[in-house]
Amino acid sequence: xxxxxxxxxxxxxxxxxxxxxxxxxxxxxxxxxxxxxxxxxxxxxxxxxxxxxxxxxxxxxxxxxxxxxxxxxxxxxxxxxxxxxxxxxxxxxxxxxxxxxxxxxxxxxxxxxxxxxxxxxxxxxxxxxxxxxxxxxxxxxxxxxxxxxxxxxxxxxxxxxxxxxxxxxxxxxxxxxxxxxxxxxxxxxxxxxxxxxxxxxxxxxxxxxxxxxxxxxxxxxxxxxxxxxxxxxxxxxxxxxxxxxxxxxxxxxxxxxxxxxxxxxxxxxxxxxxxxxxxxxxxxxxx
Amino acid sequence: xxxxxxxxxxxxxxxxxxxxxxxxxxxxxxxxxxxxxxxxxxxxxxxxxxxxxxxxxxxxxxxxxxxxxxxxxxxxxxxxxxxxxxxxxxxxxxxxxxxxxxxxxxxxxxxxxxxxxxxxxxxxxxxxxxxxxxxxxxxxxxxxxxxxxxxxxxxxxxxxxxxxxxxxxxxxxxxxxxxxxxxxxxxxxxxxxxxxxxxxxxxxxxxxxxxxxxxxxxxxxxxxxxxxxxxxxxxxxxxxxxxxxxxxxxxxxxxxxxxxxxxxxxxxxxxxxxxxxxxxxxxxxxxxxxxxxxxx
Amino acid sequence: xxxxxxxxxxxxxxxxxxxxxxxxxxxxxxxxxxxxxxxxxxxxxxxxxxxxxxxxxxxxxxxxxxxxxxxxxxxxxxxxxxxxxxxxxxxxxxxxxxxxxxxxxxxxxxxxxxxxxxxxxxxxxxxxxxxxxxxxxxxxxxxxxxxxxxxxxxxxxxxxxxxxxxxxxxxxxxxxxxxxxxxxxxxxxxxxxxxxxxxxxxxxxxxxxxxxxxxxxxxxxxxxxxxxxxxxxxxxxxxxxxxxxxxxxxxxxxxxxxxxxxxxxxxxxxxxxxxxxxxxxx
Numbered sequence: 001x002x003x004x005x006x007x008x009x010x011x012x013x014x015x016x017x018x019x020x021x022x023x024x025x026x027x028x029x030x031x032x033x034x035x036x037x038x039x040x041x042x043x044x045x046x047x048x049x050x051x052x053x054x055x056x057x058x059x060x061x062x063x064x065x066x067x068x069x070x071x072x073x074x075x076x077x078x079x080x081x082x083x084x085x086x087x088x089x090x091x092x093x094x095x096x097x098x099x100x101x102x103x104x105x106x107x108x109x110x111x112x113x114x115x116x117x118x119x120x121x122x123x124x125x126x127x128x129x130x131x132x133x134x135x136x137x138x139x140x141x142x143x144x145x146x147x148x149x150x151x152x153x154x155x156x157x158x159x160x161x162x163x164x165x166x167x168x169x170x171x172x173x174x175x176x177x178x179x180x181x182x183x184x185x186x187x188x189x190x191x192x193x194x195x196x197x198x199x200x201x202x203x204x205x206x207x208x209x210x211x212x213x214x215x216x217x218x219x220x221x222x223x224x225x226x227x228x229x230x231x232x233x234x235x236x237x238x239x240x241x242x243x244x245x246x247x248x249x250x251x252x253x254x255x256x257x258x259x260x261x262x263x264x265x266x267x268x269x270x271x272x273x274x275x276x277x278x279x280x281x282x283x284x285x286x287x
Numbered sequence: 288x289x290x291x292x293x294x295x296x297x298x299x300x301x302x303x304x305x306x307x308x309x310x311x312x313x314x315x316x317x318x319x320x321x322x323x324x325x326x327x328x329x330x331x332x333x334x335x336x337x338x339x340x341x342x343x344x345x346x347x348x349x350x351x352x353x354x355x356x357x358x359x360x361x362x363x364x365x366x367x368x369x370x371x372x373x374x375x376x377x378x379x380x381x382x383x384x385x386x387x388x389x390x391x392x393x394x395x396x397x398x399x400x401x402x403x404x405x406x407x408x409x410x411x412x413x414x415x416x417x418x419x420x421x422x423x424x425x426x427x428x429x430x431x432x433x434x435x436x437x438x439x440x441x442x443x444x445x446x447x448x449x450x451x452x453x454x455x456x457x458x459x460x461x462x463x464x465x466x467x468x469x470x471x472x473x474x475x476x477x478x479x480x481x482x483x484x485x486x487x488x489x490x491x492x493x494x495x496x497x498x499x500x501x502x503x504x505x506x507x508x509x510x511x512x513x514x515x516x517x518x519x520x521x522x523x524x525x526x527x528x529x530x531x532x533x534x535x536x537x538x539x540x541x542x543x544x545x546x547x548x549x550x551x552x553x554x555x556x557x558x559x560x561x562x563x564x565x566x567x568x569x570x571x572x573x574x575x576x577x578x579x580x581x582x583x
Numbered sequence: 584x585x586x587x588x589x590x591x592x593x594x595x596x597x598x599x600x601x602x603x604x605x606x607x608x609x610x611x612x613x614x615x616x617x618x619x620x621x622x623x624x625x626x627x628x629x630x631x632x633x634x635x636x637x638x639x640x641x642x643x644x645x646x647x648x649x650x651x652x653x654x655x656x657x658x659x660x661x662x663x664x665x666x667x668x669x670x671x672x673x674x675x676x677x678x679x680x681x682x683x684x685x686x687x688x689x690x691x692x693x694x695x696x697x698x699x700x701x702x703x704x705x706x707x708x709x710x711x712x713x714x715x716x717x718x719x720x721x722x723x724x725x726x727x728x729x730x731x732x733x734x735x736x737x738x739x740x741x742x743x744x745x746x747x748x749x750x751x752x753x754x755x756x757x758x759x760x761x762x763x764x765x766x767x768x769x770x771x772x773x774x775x776x777x778x779x780x781x782x783x784x785x786x787x788x789x790x791x792x793x794x795x796x797x798x799x800x801x802x803x804x805x806x807x808x809x810x811x812x813x814x815x816x817x818x819x820x821x822x823x824x825x826x827x828x829x830x831x832x833x834x835x836x837x838x839x840x841x842x843x844x845x846x847x848x849x850x851x852x853x854x855x856x857x858x859x860x861x862x863x864x865x
Binding site: 113115121123140143192193196 | 748749755758770771
């Protein structure tokens with residue numbers, strides 16, 4: 001899909017509605033409380049150091065679940081346990097079970113690469129590959145056997161529209177992805193993850209390396225993805241968690257090991273916290 | 288579920304296949320070292336087990352054609368030339384590294400560093416040739432015969448100086464800036480900062496570099512062969528000609544037979560073991576070196 | 584500040600300047616000597632003709648051809664082994680695993696082995712045991728053993744310098760390690776591979792001691808890989824030590840060799856500096 005002047009003006013005209021994912025939802029959606037990911041007694045160890053102790057938690061389909069808590073309490077480790085990215089860290093041991101749609105992902109029969117295809121991940125710093133914008137999205141598609149040129153082009157356009165990047169880059173798909181701004185790079189990374197049509201998106205502080213405006217754009221985007229994808233997001237920005245999440249999980253460090261202190265509907269966590277650590281953290285007293 | 292059962296040609300199978308091909312290459316690469324050790328041992332076997340090892344120390348002299356195999360004069364020549372070269376190259380090399388890191392302005396530091404890197408790329412035969420045509424005649428004017436321990440020391444010093452400078456440079460550059468900022472904030476003088484803070488912090492890296500340089504000096508062949516005079520004797524002054532172990536191999540391999548050839552392989556083995564020892568020490572030092580990036 | 588400290592500071596400063604001046608002077612002195620001694624003898628004919636009268640007259644044409652052949656053999660043998668080893672060490676084997684440590688240690692030792700010892704080994708193994716005699720093949724394979732460590736270490740360093748986030752991102756997209764390697768990591772490390780290759784070439788054409796007893800002394804143009812061939816560095820050695828009156832061609836040959844090496848090393852340096860600068864921008 002190369003630049004076509006008529007087409008791009010048309011796109012610019014309907015620029016107000018560049019997102020194809022429907023209107024921005026403001027309040028927490030009424031989620032269908034069906035668990036997609038069931039984490040049971042999960043413990044993580046790096047060598048002799050325990051990063052996470054005995055976490056049990058359900059993540060519901062179509063909802064945004066925010067993981068909050070002070071630095072070093074194992075949120076990121078928890079996130080990368082969900083797509084087995086933690087396998088890449090030498091000396092890391094995983095105990096307990098993680099069931100996705102009822103299948104244990106730490107089972108020997110599990111195909112890790114197929115699993116990761118079902119679970120997209122977005123990192124703190126945007127990681128566009130040193131390739132063109134088009135190739136950034138096409139490369140993982142080729143890798144997963146989608147090689148038909150027309151199909152690939154259609155997916156590229158679709159996902160770039162989904163993240164609201166299409167009208168910004170449609171006339172320069174073959175320029176280097178590194179020439180994009182930070183916020184655009186992060187949206188490209190989200191688009192790249194969406195291209196594989198995952199069910200679940202993991203996001204590790206996707207806004208914290210961006211300036212406030214770009215951060216706002218990405219945050220809006222994440223809200224729009226609600227319902228279509230099950231999203232698990234790590235964030236240090238409590239206001240952001242409150243704005244976008246349906247559920248929140250509060251992690252804390254106890255005796256040098258991270259653990260889950262409270263999990264529940266976002267509104268409840270922020271308005272009527274059950275645990276005093278949660279209350280003090282939310283009120284900015286500790287952490 | 289999609290990911291629980293996959294056909295046989297999944298990605299991880301490709302990965303495994305590729306990994307086995309890579310392992311095969313790596314094992315061959317690693318075997319080269321063992322192969323070298325094995326062949327050196329094999330060829331030096333006759334000398335080590337048919338001649339008493341004491342003969343290398345106690346024979347009257349080195350006259351291999353008359354079965355007289357005293358290695359000591361050449362060992363002393365090798366060691367003296369290496370020590371002399373180190374004594375000269377360490378201060379010059381360290382000064383060069385300090386110049387690049389602390390004293391030179393930016394537009395001098397980079398060209399000087401490149402000059403040192405280029406010096407490292409000059410082949411030993413060219414150093415030897417230059418020593419032979421320029422240094423040796425100069426020394427002859429001062430104190431004949433010219434081709435001597437001194438000439439060997441000077442040429443070797445030039446050859447190992449880049450090793451010392453470049454390793455010291457990277458060790459010095461790895462020191463976190465905060466150390467020096469704090470030292471400066473305490474009102475220390477420039478040399479006080481370098482001598483008291485920078486050099487101790489970079490110590491292990493610098494020492495590892497010096498050990499590597501020593502290994503190079505011990506094993507250097509062509510340059511020394513061309514300028515040292517190659518007389519087998521214990522030198523008494525700097526102006527006496529010497530012969531080193533490595534040069535001896537190059538000189539005599541062409542016509543060596545039987546035991547003589549085996550003895551030359553023994554010297555080769557000896558050199559290799561010496562250098563292995565030095566390399567292992569340097570490697571050990573480096574591994575135990577403080578990693579400032581993680582501690583700071 | 585104490586007055587003595589100020590004196591000491593400037594004294595040290597002058598000593599360091601003096602050392603730097605001395606080193607630079609010697610470097611320039613060597614270059615000037617080579618140029619002055621060799622440039623008058625240098626001509627197109629010198630580069631293309633074969634040596635006559637033990638090298639006193641004629642040129643270095645056949646010598647250059649032998650050097651090139653030896654280099655080719657060495658690279659063809661060493662590159663596949665070295666680069667597969669580097670990829671394995673950087674991407675597939677944990678740095679602390681026993682396998683990785685063993686391979687790294689053996690390469691470290693190999694890097695320290697004196698070139699004359701490689702010569703001994705090459706003579707015993709390739710020339711005699713495998714029956715290659717004094718030949719281009721034997722010399723090239725001996726050089727290949729010598730080049731392994733530098734080719735592996737530069738390529739491994741280049742791969743390790745590729746940001747870890749690329750590996751995590753490709754894994755999170757469910758791509759295989761092989762695909763990540765082919766499409767992203769190797770292209771990103773290509774300048775480092777090229778720089779290492781150039782350094783290896785420089786090392787190979789500078790080598791003398793390892794070739795005396797493997798590729799031999801014959802100064803004719805080699806007809807096949809099993810012919811003996813004299814490399815340029817060895818030619819300089821022979822002219823200056825064994826041929827009375829060979830100084831002029833020796834100077835000219837040394838000039839050619841040093842000029843070649845300076846070009847190769849400057850190119851390698853430029854590649855790796857560019858790489859560093861690009862990394863800062865990214």
